[in-house]
Amino acid sequence: LPERSTNLLGVRHILLVLSGKGGVGKSTLSTELALALRHRGHRVGILDVDLCGPSIPRMLRVQDRAVHQCDSGWVPVFVGQDRAIALMSIGFLLERPDDAVVWRGPKKNALIKQFVTDVAWGDLDFLIVDTPPGTSDEHISTVEALRPYRLLGAILVTTPQ
Amino acid sequence: PAEAEELRARLRAVRHTVLVLSGKGGVGKSTFSAALAHGLAADEHKQVALLDIDICGPSIPKMMGLEGEQVHQSGSGWSPVYVEENLGVMSVGFLLSSPDDAVIWRGPKKNGLIKQFLRDVDWGEIDYLIVDTPPGTSDEHLSIVQYLSATRIDGAVIVTTPQEISLQDVRKEINFCHKVKLPIIGVVENMSGFVCPKCKKESQIFPPTTGGAEKMCQNLNVSLLGKVPLDPQIGRTCDRGQSFLSEAPESPATLSYRSIIQRIQEYCEQHHSQEEKM
Numbered sequence: 001l002p003e004r005s006t007n008l009l010g011v012r013h014i015l016l017v018l019s020g021k022g023g024v025g026k027s028t029l030s031t032e033l034a035l036a037l038r039h040r041g042h043r044v045g046i047l048d049v050d051l052c053g054p055s056i057p058r059m060l061r062v063q064d065r066a067v068h069q070c071d072s073g074w075v076p077v078f079v080g081q082d083r084a085i086a087l088m089s090i091g092f093l094l095e096r097p098d099d100a101v102v103w104r105g106p107k108k109n110a111l112i113k114q115f116v117t118d119v120a121w122g123d124l125d126f127l128i129v130d131t132p133p134g135t136s137d138e139h140i141s142t143v144e145a146l147r148p149y150r151l152l153g154a155i156l157v158t159t160p161q
Numbered sequence: 162p163a164e165a166e167e168l169r170a171r172l173r174a175v176r177h178t179v180l181v182l183s184g185k186g187g188v189g190k191s192t193f194s195a196a197l198a199h200g201l202a203a204d205e206h207k208q209v210a211l212l213d214i215d216i217c218g219p220s221i222p223k224m225m226g227l228e229g230e231q232v233h234q235s236g237s238g239w240s241p242v243y244v245e246e247n248l249g250v251m252s253v254g255f256l257l258s259s260p261d262d263a264v265i266w267r268g269p270k271k272n273g274l275i276k277q278f279l280r281d282v283d284w285g286e287i288d289y290l291i292v293d294t295p296p297g298t299s300d301e302h303l304s305i306v307q308y309l310s311a312t313r314i315d316g317a318v319i320v321t322t323p324q325e326i327s328l329q330d331v332r333k334e335i336n337f338c339h340k341v342k343l344p345i346i347g348v349v350e351n352m353s354g355f356v357c358p359k360c361k362k363e364s365q366i367f368p369p370t371t372g373g374a375e376k377m378c379q380n381l382n383v384s385l386l387g388k389v390p391l392d393p394q395i396g397r398t399c400d401r402g403q404s405f406l407s408e409a410p411e412s413p414a415t416l417s418y419r420s421i422i423q424r425i426q427e428y429c430e431q432h433h434s435q436e437e438k439m
Binding site: 134136 | 184186188217218263264265266267297299302303322325327330332335337340341396399
């Protein structure tokens with residue numbers, strides 16, 4: 001089992017947002033869920049592990065922000081005046097927004113592991129993990145890296161057809 | 162080298178290859194690939210092949226009305242599943258024991274299957290090989306471009322929907338094409354407006370807040386092949402495994418599809434004759 005990183009110790013509940021299918025509204029739901037939870041007074045984090053098509057930064061209007069490093073890893077981007085939503089996405093690591101992340105599995109896996117263990121979330125009531133479509137590297141790596149932690153569960157998103 | 166030679170031999174009899182790509186999921190790549198396949202195969206003198214390399218979410222078997230079909234092996238390799246005499250299909254969907262089986266594979270295993278699809282399937286002589294891809298810019302995309310270097314890829318058709326969240330990912334896909342030197346035939350904008358069948362008023366269900374595919378194509382100097390409006394018949398025929406072009410010949414979406422397919426054909430034929438001259 002991978003070791004527990006201290007960075008997730010302050011996180012009360014971890015939720016995965018999944019679908020097999022692309023374009024059904026996973027990122028949209030993750031964003032709306034985070035905003036709704038914040039509205040109820042909770043501290044929320046979003047971990048966007050869609051490395052090829054990271055949508056969350058634009059949805060929260062923070063696409064122009066940058067992430068910084070601290071002693072315990074990356075400092076996530078805090079959204080809004082109250083800083084009640086914290087976000088980590090590969091979108092913040094791209095030099096240019098149109099740069100394609102053309103990586104094979106192993107490189108994606110390495111970054112996802114880092115995203116799970118090396119983001120200094122602080123204390124969160126909810127961490128929402130938004131995923132890309134499919135059942136492949138990103139999903140396997142995310143679930144493996146999250147294994148030492150208490151996962152609340154997964155929400156599956158679909159459309160009617 | 163030996164492997165490359167094997168692929169080259171297998172793909173020697175393929176005249177034109179078109180990749181259908183998008184950075185974004187759920188924009189209608191498979192829907193478009195199916196329509197393109199049916200459209201090209203309407204000419205019974207053309208031999209068309211549709212290869213579905215979306216290994217996690219293979220939509221093509223259902224869309225082509227081929228759910229439950231199995232792949233047969235012969236001395237000359239795997240046999241594609243034929244929808245018409247001149248339209249053959251291959252997908253991981255045909256290899257699953259149940260349609261709900263999840264294919265939970267990492268990149269290398271997916272690449273292996275894609276290579277098999279190209280090397281072991283007895284496609285025969287094909288005029289058009291259409292390759293439907295999953296969303297993203299990862300293993301499947303790198304591998305298909307690499308393996309198809311044994312033949313010539315005419316180009317990529319990139320599918321999007323009008324909203325910026327899609328275009329954001331599609332610009333990345335366009336950059337991917339530039340990076341791997343894959344020519345771009347053009348962009349198709351799906352779900353581009355909806356005309357109410359009752360009052361005929363047009364609504365933008367996915368508003369093009371940043372100018373839609375049209376603006377993006379202007380900015381990036383790529384062709385806009387066409388815009389396809391939303392038509393509930395499209396989703397319905399896909400679910401039922403029917404050809405939308407045949408079931409709804411009068412739909413504005415059909416007219417758009419036909420015009421786009423024509424432009425793709427012209428592009429392929431033009432480039433072919435240019436190469437033959439050279």
